[in-house]
Amino acid sequence: MTTKRLPTGLTEVQAVYSGPEGNLWELIMGEQIHIGGFQQSMVLAEKAGIKAGETVVDFCCCLGAGVRFLAKNFKTKGIGVDGTAHVIEEAKKRATAEGVSAEFHLSDVTKVPLADGIADVVWGEDAWCYVDDKNKLISEAARVLKKGGRIAFSDWIEGPKGLSDAEADRINGFMKFPYMECLDGYKKLLVANGFKIISAEDEGPHFAECIQLYLDMLTKQLTYDALKIIGDNMEMMGAMGGEMVNMLEMAKAGKFSRGRFVAVKE
Numbered sequence: 001m002t003t004k005r006l007p008t009g010l011t012e013v014q015a016v017y018s019g020p021e022g023n024l025w026e027l028i029m030g031e032q033i034h035i036g037g038f039q040q041s042m043v044l045a046e047k048a049g050i051k052a053g054e055t056v057v058d059f060c061c062c063l064g065a066g067v068r069f070l071a072k073n074f075k076t077k078g079i080g081v082d083g084t085a086h087v088i089e090e091a092k093k094r095a096t097a098e099g100v101s102a103e104f105h106l107s108d109v110t111k112v113p114l115a116d117g118i119a120d121v122v123w124g125e126d127a128w129c130y131v132d133d134k135n136k137l138i139s140e141a142a143r144v145l146k147k148g149g150r151i152a153f154s155d156w157i158e159g160p161k162g163l164s165d166a167e168a169d170r171i172n173g174f175m176k177f178p179y180m181e182c183l184d185g186y187k188k189l190l191v192a193n194g195f196k197i198i199s200a201e202d203e204g205p206h207f208a209e210c211i212q213l214y215l216d217m218l219t220k221q222l223t224y225d226a227l228k229i230i231g232d233n234m235e236m237m238g239a240m241g242g243e244m245v246n247m248l249e250m251a252k253a254g255k256f257s258r259g260r261f262v263a264v265k266e
């Protein structure tokens with residue numbers, strides 16, 4: 001696994017999710033800005049055994065769609081935490097508009113403003129790849145969870161075939177990730193923070209299928225809409241397409257993937 005890290009932090013991420021790049025992700029992925037949308041949230045929720053009345057904290061909740069998904073489908077009490085002011089404002093507005101009662105906090109997920117032991121579940125979907133100190137993130141999850149509580153998350157990871165430094169730099173640079181964990185790296189972080197692993201799965205083939213889907217949406221259906229978001233900049237559109245094709249090739253080669261994890265705080 002590559003150990004190289006890029007000096008990318010929350011400031012760069014805030015710029016993405018306060019502007020055109022974030023809007024572009026919403027255009028092609030929908031309000032749930034993660035691979036597989038509703039269907040993949042359902043898989044994660046079932047694997048985590050989410051039950052009515054449980055308090056679920058979504059770390060990196062973005063527009064709060066995960067909190068709303070869980071409240072509507074599992075009758076959970078939702079708390080969202082995200083480090084970008086724009087998405088927290090949107091999350092509050094959209095929850096109110098959909099009649100979902102939830103709490104949202106503007107905060108870095110490595111310093112969560114919640115008391116110890118308040119949560120049944122810490123939830124995360126395709127976002128922790130933006131966080132440099134993943135050990136601190138997982139230790140914050142452990143802190144806010146009750147004993148016996150679960151951590152359930154998916155994330156973009158380095159695939160089983162591994163990335164060279166140059167390959168990692170290209171994906172991380174485009175995506176504004178400091179680095180990506182791998183399946184074993186996350187397992188080690190979970191165990192080191194007092195979790196017992198229930199499942200840790202590599203979702204490579206499905207990940208590649210979805211990247212192909214986004215490329216198809218951009219080239220076969222939503223080209224006008226995407227161009228409008230980026231100021232009709234054809235050159236930028238071409239460059240972004242090239243980066244997505246590269247990510248597709250890396251995913252097909254097993255070098256770049258998505259993992260799904262469920263673990264219990266012991």
Ligand SMILES: C[S@@+](CC[C@H](N)C(=O)[O-])C[C@H]1O[C@@H](n2cnc3c(N)ncnc32)[C@H](O)[C@@H]1O
Pocket residue numbers: 010013014017031032033034060061062063064065066081082083084087107108109110124125126127130131
């Ligand atoms: C891909 S979006 C998350 C999508 C969301 N989980 C969903 O399924 O709809 C990534 C989010 O991570 C947030 N983020 C990245 N780094 C963060 C950090 N260190 N602390 C808090 N939020 C962070 C960004 O602000 C952004 O809203």
